[in-house]
Amino acid sequence: MIKTIIFIFATALVVWVFVWLADYPGSLSIAWYGGRLELDLTIAFIGTLFFAISIGIFYRLWWTIRRAPKAISKVWKNNRRERGYKALTQGMVAVAAGDSNEAKRQAEKADNYLGDPPLTMLLSAQAAQLNGDEAAATRYFQAMLKRPETAFLGLRGLLMQAERDGDRVAALSYASRANILKPKTPWVLSKLFELEVQQLHWKSAITTLDQSIKANSIKSAEAQNLRAAVLLGCSIESETSGEHAEALRYSKRAQKEKLNYLPAIIQTAQLMNKAGKRRSLNKLIKETWGQNPHPILADLYVSDIEEGDHLLRIKKFEELKELNPDHAESRIALVRSLIDAKIWGPARTHLEKLCTEKPSSRICHLMAELEEGDKQDAEKVRHWLVKATDAPSEATWICSSCGTATFSWAPLCHRCGDLGTLAWGTTENFTSFLEDRVIRKLPKKDPNLELGNI
Template sequence: MLKRLVTIAVLILLAGYAASFLASQDGKTVIQWLGYRVEVQTSLLVTVMAAIIFLVVMMDRLLSFLAGLPGRLSGRIRNRRQEEGQQALALGLVAAAVGDQHEAAKNARRARRLTGGNTLTGLLDAQVATLRGDTEAASRFFGQLTDNRATAWLGHAGTMRLRAEAGDDEAALEAGRAAFATRRNEPGLARALFALEARHGNWREAITALEEAKRHRQSGANSKEAMRETDIALAVLHYQLARSLMERGETTGKDEGIILSSLENALKHHPGLTPAALEAADIHMQRGKKRKAVSLLEKAFLDTPHPDLAARLMDCWGGEDAASLARLMRLSDRGGNRLEAISACATIALKLMLWGEARRLAELVSTAERDAVLWSVLAEVGRNAPEDAAADDWPDPRYCLEEAARAPRSAAWTCRQCGATTAEWGPHCPSCEAFAALDWRMAKNTLPVAPADDTATPLPNQPD
């Protein structure tokens, strides 16, 4: 504004200076035309001509302004409608996100009336139809989105969700793959497709989808815990791929290479995946690579001190049982799962009938921290006390069994999602069907069922 005022002031000064200059000049201009003679001062003539030119220019500007006025008015009205339409669209999408069906439908109608309809209003209509439970209308709207290249992936993704909710997994997979083919860098879509592929045992396709989700993870989704869960899921996928090849029966040399590669990929993502470590160790032992087998078993035991890993390690080490058990205990001291490791070692000692070592290991844990396995170990040690031993020097079996009934449950495969426990590992939780959610750890706030009498209770997870 100030710049324009300065410019006008300068122009006025220049015009005044020019008029003053012309008025001070002598001279006349004579015009003869059709017998008429007009004599006028040159300064006046120049001033009049300048005024006429100014008036002509102003008149032209005025006429141009008046001619363009209807267009500008209609443009402002159109822009205002678009702004109001976009506002209604945004409110409708927010309402759909929070599940407010009435508000979403009202804003969808308003947005369509103001904007004339576009891809975003089509998306909002699809969301409203989904909230209403009108799957036919929602499918139609999502289908319309697939006609536009820019929104095709949204249409396919919406169709995938609708079909999955309806239980039509084949159609959901088809739509999900179509969406993934056009939008591989969308982590939410990739994770949804991974879940579908894993549910149907399409391990290769699930690995591809989850790796893309990991590569294009959203900001804030790269926390240590989230990355760990993704790596565990990838490990389980690679292990399941290896299992699917092993279950064919006869395998070729190429298949064996793929199996071992898949197992090693699984352990690369999660060294403590017990079944993968056991399978890979067996293959290496069959090929005469004992050092390789021992190395991966040790890494697995440090991460997940499962009794099966402990037993397999002792088999691979060979030698005297007591020496192997001592070696296993030294390895346990390097890990961070002290209670689970001691429980595994005590179970091994009990199986080897090393009563004194089993007792020593169980008593390394305070009475308040002992789980049902350790109390059961002490009960079995007490039953096998030497006949000539003093009763006070050995654990009382009845007392230990009573404590085992009250003690926290021993380590088991525990679901991170629902907390359910199971004795056998699997890719899905048997309770909530969560994929790759089973960890070998102590279950929280769970107690074993008390035994009916004082007979020996079987030791959980004790090797056969």
């Protein structure tokens, strides 16, 4: 538009000059080397105009010729870049389609046209993987680590390779490095947490879990359960390394994280017992017994009483029974102490109240012990021992993910590897829940993990 206005203005100016010269004719006299040249003013103006236009055209020609090599080179480079990106796109499509030969061909083409940019290296690595050349893929991923813009992608590739090879230590190292590069990336946080948990690095896992919560990559309800289990893992880790005070601090934190969390209460009670904190231990057990009675807590409640002091043990268990009179654990603890004290009558009264249609194996064994100690009735002893073999299962730790029962609690299920899924109960309690999981075909994780124990 501006160019058009300038052109119209210039044309109008030239026409105006011609009209003006026609109205006011004249001549131009030039003296040069003794001669004299007389020119009509209009011709002189046309000559000047022609000369100026010629200069302009020559300058433009010279400028074009001077810039030609650069322009040709630019066109050539653009052409190569276009072909390179086309090969790159086709290579990515071939990777997605699983066409290893085409992916390799296009990767080489893209590398040839584009040189060595980040995406070419990734495509080359993926093509190498598709062709089963893991060594070449590793080389590409390692090369990517040397460039800041591709280091993260390189770590991702190496992490996936290490996982595929079952090298969890290397995978954890790559995940940690990826987390340093991009600390708020959800998949990095979740993978790092998973690897730390699998390798029982509890103290690192709690840091990663807190990072995930901050980054909103984990739901708060789920985070609470995981946090409680991981804090107990930290407690076990500290206890194993002999740092009992720190272990106790962690187990108390786990208790606060999840209200009435039985594994945390038991761990705290055990640590208090080791540290000789009797008053705190008794208080904790009394507070727990009303809702969560457990045989380990019963044992800890009398752990400071000498073996032969049966009467004191009976007294303590009577105290506990008052806190939860109808629960079987209250009576079983009391019966155990009564049998040890050979006080047969009250022991029989309590046991008969526990003998339902199908008594548990523990009750059957106590009955057998009672019959032997009280009346030396071999027939009845045999009867109860036979009954014990067919008795319903006792309460134990059961995984809510896969239904595996285990005698001791651990942060991870030893069968499915799920975190924080072991809960106290009988198999019957879990049956309907587990059937529901099977019907919904929930995924299972890889087992083969070590456990910390309570």
